[in-house]
Amino acid sequence: MFLVLEGLDGAGTTTQSERLVAALRARGGEVVQTREPTDGPVGLIIRDVLRGDQRAPSVETLPWLFAADRADHLTRKVEPALRRGAYVVSDRYYHSSLAYQSLTLPLEKVAALNDFRSPHITFFLDVPVDECLARITKRGGEREIYEQRDKLERIAAAYDKVLDLVEQRGETVIRIDGTGTPKDVHEAILAAVP
Ligand code: TYD
Numbered sequence: 624m625f626l627v628l629e630g631l632d633g634a635g636t637t638t639q640s641e642r643l644v645a646a647l648r649a650r651g652g653e654v655v656q657t658r659e660p661t662d663g664p665v666g667l668i669i670r671d672v673l674r675g676d677q678r679a680p681s682v683e684t685l686p687w688l689f690a691a692d693r694a695d696h697l698t699r700k701v702e703p704a705l706r707r708g709a710y711v712v713s714d715r716y717y718h719s720s721l722a723y724q725s726l727t728l729p730l731e732k733v734a735a736l737n738d739f740r741s742p743h744i745t746f747f748l749d750v751p752v753d754e755c756l757a758r759i760t761k762r763g764g765e766r767e768i769y770e771q772r773d774k775l776e777r778i779a780a781a782y783d784k785v786l787d788l789v790e791q792r793g794e795t796v797i798r799i800d801g802t803g804t805p806k807d808v809h810e811a812i813l814a815a816v817p
Contacts, residue, residue: 625705625740626816627716630748631779632770633755633762634801635808639748640714642809647710647816655704658714663699665692673767682768686724690736693717697739716742718789722781723769730784741794746812747786748801752776 626643628636637658644656660666660673669688671679680688693716704711717737724733750758752775759770769778786796799811 624744624817625701625711625713625742627713627718627742627745628748628812629715629718629722629745629782630801631750631752631755631775631782632767633758634748634750635758635805636714636748638805639746639801639808639812640712642805643812643816644712646809646813647712653704653707653709655700655709655711656714657696657700657711659693659696659716659719660689661692661696661700663692663695665695673769674765675768683727686720686728686733686736689720689724693720693737693739702740713742716745718745718747718782718785721785721788722778725781725785726774726777730781730788734788741789743795744815745786745789745794745796746815747782747796747798748808749798750801752779754802 628640630636640656644654647654660669665688668679669685669692672682672685672688701711701713717739720737721730721733752772755775756772759766769775790796797815799808801808
């Protein structure tokens with residue numbers, strides 16, 4: 624079963640994917656924890672772009688870089704794990720591209736680049752932009768290119784559209800209130816995993 628966690632920067636996808644993986648492992652059976660951008664060769668280039676590294680490719684290449692990273696991710700990691708019967712938990716997948724990259728490229732074009740297998744369940748951690756920004760500030764460190772109020776507001780609106788779109792084509796999306804304690808949010812997610 625292929626499970627995906629989605630949400631704005633600061634929504635808690637990383638914390639919750641760690642907790643979900645630990646809980647599923649405790650049930651027994653193989654669980655593969657993964658994320659996008661990946662730690663593979665294309666993912667490393669993407670992280671340079673997101674940090675604003677001057678030597679990295681331009682921001683305009685991101686829709687293709689994310690799609691290439693995803694193809695690599697599916698081939699090397701996700702598909703083999705699913706064939707073994709494992710649970711795969713991915714921190715972000717193509718919904719992130721459809722939402723984030725549609726800021727710079729029309730949604731239909733981003734969707735055309737992302738004709739990949741759909742997850743069994745996508746959990747969307749719903750957290751208001753103000754709360755995401757507060758968490759990003761508290762976390763400290765360098766900000767990536769999308770971690771600004773105006774961008775996050777546009778990405779939040781894009782996610783609304785994207786989640787409706789994928790539901791219309793038959794995907795299962797579960798919206799979770801991401802403003803509770805990490806434990807509350809975790810329990811809400813786990814309760815929905817078959
Ligand atoms: P993030 O999960 O925040 O990684 P990290 O915790 O290592 O910073 O993801 C990095 C950023 O990449 C985040 O702002 C979302 C963005 N992103 C896209 O724009 N498109 C995509 O397809 C994916 C997977 C991520």
